[in-house]
Amino acid sequence: MNSTEGSLSQSGERAFGIYVHVPFCSVRCGYCDFNTYTADELGEGATRASYADTAILEIEQAGRSLPDAPPVQTVFFGGGTPTQLPSDDLVRVLHRVRRTFGLAEDVEVTTEANPDSVTPESLATLREGGFTRISFGVQSAVPHVLATLDRTHDPAGVPQAVRWAREAGFEQLSVDLIYGTPGESMTDWRASVEQAIALEPDHISAYALIVEDGTAFARKVRRGEVLMPDDDETADKYVLADELFSGAGLDWYELSNWARDEAAQCRHNVLYWRSADWWGIGPGAHSHVNGERWWNVKHPAAYAQRLTAGESPRHDGETIDAATARVEQIMLETRLRSGLRLDSLGTTARAAVPGVVARGLADVADDRLVLTRSGRLLADAVVRDLVEQG
Ligand SMILES: C[S@@+](CC[C@H](N)C(=O)[O-])C[C@H]1O[C@@H](n2cnc3c(N)ncnc32)[C@H](O)[C@@H]1O
Ligand code: SF4
Structure with a gap:
């Protein structure tokens, strides 16, 4: 047992959540520096097919480290693109969280999804398997903006994906948008906001595009191939979004997040923002329990190798003073x-x-x-x- 594990078993009655990182995408968007791999990038030593079993090994380790953890109040599958995995795998991972820690009666279970990574069947399996909330990465309604972001989906397919999710029984449905993409006019942004509202989600996130060092997008910006908007224009887009969202009954509860009412807020993110406790499962995932923070080895192959050898995937950590x-x-x-x-x-x-x-x-x-x-x-x-x- 290492020093962190020694203090973990006292997590007591504080809010406790589980994050499950799924590090796979069909295509890497040029602006994204999340820990995710396309089929070509993954290399040897890890496969999508074995990922659920590997993640389950970490859940079991977590359960041994935290024998007194309270039932889990929120579970969040993020990525990467969780819905790149078969829904049965995601449900299997969720069931292992339930068997290991127990789930609170009103547990919130979210998955992120790209609109072109779901089918009516995959969504029904998720809902029946215990997922309560879905967050679609829509980003924009405008084809040239989606192309600049390297997004793969056809905007015309978004209402269909949302309809399928509703038919599968997802009442809690969120939409992610990005503003400030090079070449996006104010009219483009208004169209994206209005189309997001027309989907009638109970939650919307809207983040300004960040130029992350080391990404293909950052290289394009540096070479002058694309021009980032100035701060005033980005601020005007925030104000427009805030006005249109609140006019449609979605009020801000965090700078970049709007919800129809308190019940529609993302409780998992609120748990982060209130510095509660969570265990992050998966390569590169961060955890925060009882004033300790740690993070796992980054590559899925190193992660799988540690777990199959019965070792902790933890890479490093710190005590928060x-x-x-x-x-x-x-x-x-x-x-x-x-x-x-x-x-x-x-x-x-x-x-x-x-x-x-x-x-x-x-x-x-x-x-x-x-x-x-x-x-x-x-x-x-x-x-x-x-x-x-x-
Ligand atoms: C990492 S993705 C995971 C979910 C899913 N693959 C998707 O793209 O929607 C979660 C959110 O982070 C956003 N994101 C990633 N990189 C970003 C950046 N550089 N600036 C702003 N938002 C970013 C994505 O657009 C997406 O809405
Ligand atoms: S934004 Fe989403 S789909 Fe695009 S590379 Fe990042 S995780 Fe994958």
């Missing part, structure tokens, strides 16, 4: 509509609050600091102010 935890709390809670608890701030960080409020970036209510819309556009600067004074 009180100062780091305080900074992280400021960073995470400031992004939430429920706001940053002021009673948890040091006196010097509190001293920054009146300035933030005077500049119209936040309001204070019930001893919490809540960003205004202008504050949401400058959230990083607000966090910097609070952290530097903290």
Whole structure:
């Protein structure tokens, strides 16, 4: 037993979730630096066919390390593209989570999916197997934007995938969008937002496109082949999305996430943002339990090799000290509509609050600091102010 495992068994009654990383995609989108592999990139030592069994070995290890863990409140299958695996495999992994830890009665079980990676049958198997929520990576409704992002799906297929999901019994359905793609006009973005709303999801995420170092997309930007929009244009797109989403009854609950009501929020992400406990299964997956954070070996072959040899896939980790935890709390809670608890701030960080409020970036209510819309556009600067004074 290593030092982390020694403290894990005391996870007690804190909220506890499981993340399952599925590191496979049919095509790698040029902008994405997630730990994922196409069939050509995977190499030897790991296969898609054996992945569920390998992940199950880690779940069993986790169960031995955390004998007193409470029933799991949220399970999130992310990627990569989880729906690249047969639905039966995903259900088998979920069942092993249930057998190992137990699932809370109202457990939320989400899978991410690309719209062209599902069928009516695969969705029915997931729903019958216990999945309660699906999050489709739609990104844009506009073909030239999808082409710049290397997305494989035909936008005309998205309403069909959503209909299939509803017919399979998924009431909780989310749509992911990206704004700020080179060449995307304001009219393009409005069309994407309006088409997302027309799908009547109960949840939408909209993230600005990030240029990640080392990606094919970053190389194109560096060579001047594509031009990133300026910050003002990206901010205007955020404001447009926020206005249209709230007009359609979807209110923000985190900077980049909107939900129809509290029940429609992604409880798994809320668990991250509240620094609760979760175990991340899979290559490169991060875990956070009882003030310890660790992450697994990155490559699926190394991951499989460790587990089949009966070893932990853990690569490295750290203990989160009180100062780091305080900074992280400021960073995470400031992004939430429920706001940053002021009673948890040091006196010097509190001293920054009146300035933030005077500049119209936040309001204070019930001893919490809540960003205004202008504050949401400058959230990083607000966090910097609070952290530097903290
Ligand atoms: C990693 S993907 C996994 C789910 C699925 N494969 C998909 O693409 O929808 C999750 C989300 O991260 C987004 N994402 C990945 N790289 C990004 C980047 N550089 N900037 C903004 N969003 C990004 C994707 O577009 C997607 O909506
Ligand atoms: S954005 Fe999604 S589909 Fe594209 S490479 Fe990343 S994980 Fe795969």
